Amino acid sequence: MLGLGTLTRVSRELREDLTAAQDRDPAARDVGRVEILLTYGGVQALLSHRVAHVMHDAGVPFAPRLLAAATRTITGVEIHPAARIGRGPLIDHGTGVVIGETAEIGDNVTLYQEVTLGGTGFQRGKRHPTVGDDVVVGSGAKLLGPIEVGDRAKIGANSVVIHDVPAAATVVGNPGHPVRVDGERPSGPDADWAHLPDPVADAIRGLANRVGELEELVAELTGRKPEGAEVRELPNRRGPDSVGG
Numbered sequence: 222m223l224g225l226g227t228l229t230r231v232s233r234e235l236r237e238d239l240t241a242a243q244d245r246d247p248a249a250r251d252v253g254r255v256e257i258l259l260t261y262g263g264v265q266a267l268l269s270h271r272v273a274h275v276m277h278d279a280g281v282p283f284a285p286r287l288l289a290a291a292t293r294t295i296t297g298v299e300i301h302p303a304a305r306i307g308r309g310p311l312i313d314h315g316t317g318v319v320i321g322e323t324a325e326i327g328d329n330v331t332l333y334q335e336v337t338l339g340g341t342g343f344q345r346g347k348r349h350p351t352v353g354d355d356v357v358v359g360s361g362a363k364l365l366g367p368i369e370v371g372d373r374a375k376i377g378a379n380s381v382v383i384h385d386v387p388a389a390a391t392v393v394g395n396p397g398h399p400v401r402v403d404g405e406r407p408s409g410p411d412a413d414w415a416h417l418p419d420p421v422a423d424a425i426r427g428l429a430n431r432v433g434e435l436e437e438l439v440a441e442l443t444g445r446k447p448e449g450a451e452v453r454e455l456p457n458r459r460g461p462d463s464v465g466g
């Protein structure tokens with residue numbers, strides 16, 4: 222089970238995990254690798270998972286789950302020993318991340334805190350997501366069921382994703398829907414899911430127009446100039462950098 226080859230692989234994976242933290246967490250760029258190992262719960266959880274996964278694959282009973290449970294207590298990250306995680310992952314901040322038994326994660330994937338790769342019911346077999354390479358999953362996002370997330374996709378913070386995600390798509394909302402594919406807005410009659418009708422705002426706008434008409438009528442009758450009724454759109458506030466810790 223724990224032959225030289227396995228030890229070499231796990232130590233290589235640890236080195237790649239540390240490099241991923243330095244490369245993809247701006248706060249870790251000037252932090253030494255030992256300090257990252259001692260202080261980054263996500264990196265510790267991944268190292269522990271590598272060991273638990275080796276034991277799980279070798280058929281060791283109980284110990285892998287015990288290790289996963291202890292790791293959850295210490296780091297707040299719960300990864301089932303059977304979950305498959307590729308090279309160079311980053312679990313940034315860590316706390317609240319849950320990765321289910323049949324989840325599969327490609328290379329260079331970034332998960333932020335509170336991400337769930339979970340199932341949707343009590344069925345057995347493959348029931349957790351398969352996540353491609355170079356995917357970013359924003360904080361609080363829930364990816365549920367045996368869905369496939371294509372390479373280079375970005376999942377917005379707090380999204381709930383229950384359908385497959387195309388490669389290079391940006392998916393946001395609940396239920397998650399693509400708002401960009403390869404940087405372009407999806408086209409087609411029903412593709413603009415990001416701008417859903419807002420009946421409350423429409424009703425207020427209608428009332429404001431009606432008040433405006435009535436004011437003009439009163440002004441005509443009384444000769445007093447009305448003050449304009451104005452409905453202001455909510456500003457679209459965007460931060461400078463949409464992905465980053």
Ligand SMILES: CC(C)(COP(=O)(O)OP(=O)(O)OC[C@H]1O[C@@H](n2cnc3c(N)ncnc32)[C@H](O)[C@@H]1OP(=O)(O)O)[C@@H](O)C(=O)NCCC(=O)NCCS
Binds near residue numbers: 314400
């Ligand atoms: C999804 C995300 C990656 C989008 O990045 P992007 O590809 O640069 O896309 P944009 O910022 O151009 O956003 C595309 C559209 O989705 C909307 N959007 C972005 N993130 C969203 C979110 N989490 N929820 C809802 N809508 C979102 C934007 O307002 C924009 O809408 P528009 O089409 O009306 O302009 C990013 O917004 C995000 O959520 N990153 C996660 C970051 C995170 O979790 N950080 C934790 C650090 S501790």
